[in-house]
Amino acid sequence: QVHLVESGGGLVQAGGSLRLSCAASGSTFSTYVMAWFRQAPGKEREFVTGISRSGGGIYTGDSVKGRFVISRDNAKNTVYLQMTSLKPEDTAVYYCAGRRVGTVTQEKSAYDSWGQGTQVTVSS
Numbered sequence: 001q002v003h004l005v006e007s008g009g010g011l012v013q014a015g016g017s018l019r020l021s022c023a024a025s026g027s028t029f030s031t032y033v034m035a036w037f038r039q040a041p042g043k044e045r046e047f048v049t050g051i052s053r054s055g056g057g058i059y060t061g062d063s064v065k066g067r068f069v070i071s072r073d074n075a076k077n078t079v080y081l082q083m084t085s086l087k088p089e090d091t092a093v094y095y096c097a098g099r100r101v102g103t104v105t106q107e108k109s110a111y112d113s114w115g116q117g118t119q120v121t122v123s124s
Contacts, residue, residue, distance in 0.1 A: 090122050098113035
């Protein structure tokens, strides 16, 4: 497993932007498929977006398509989530997750490494 630490969350007004970062420990980061999930109060944790090991493949959920962009820098062991045009319904705890085997999937049980989460709150 790889150890993951998210940062960059906070309070932002609707229409604003935030960039989340997820720093990974260890030298095997480039062998992990990475993804961002989010969990709002009282709701299931949902897939937001994922990226392949090389960064060449990106998969994004319909609810954030066109507004959120995932990227990764394997030299820095970091994955990012650029969020724009934020809406109050984007309010949630955002988690990064890693998967050593397989490809990007929306199934959260497929990921074997998780960060502790970072809170994003969007005010109306």
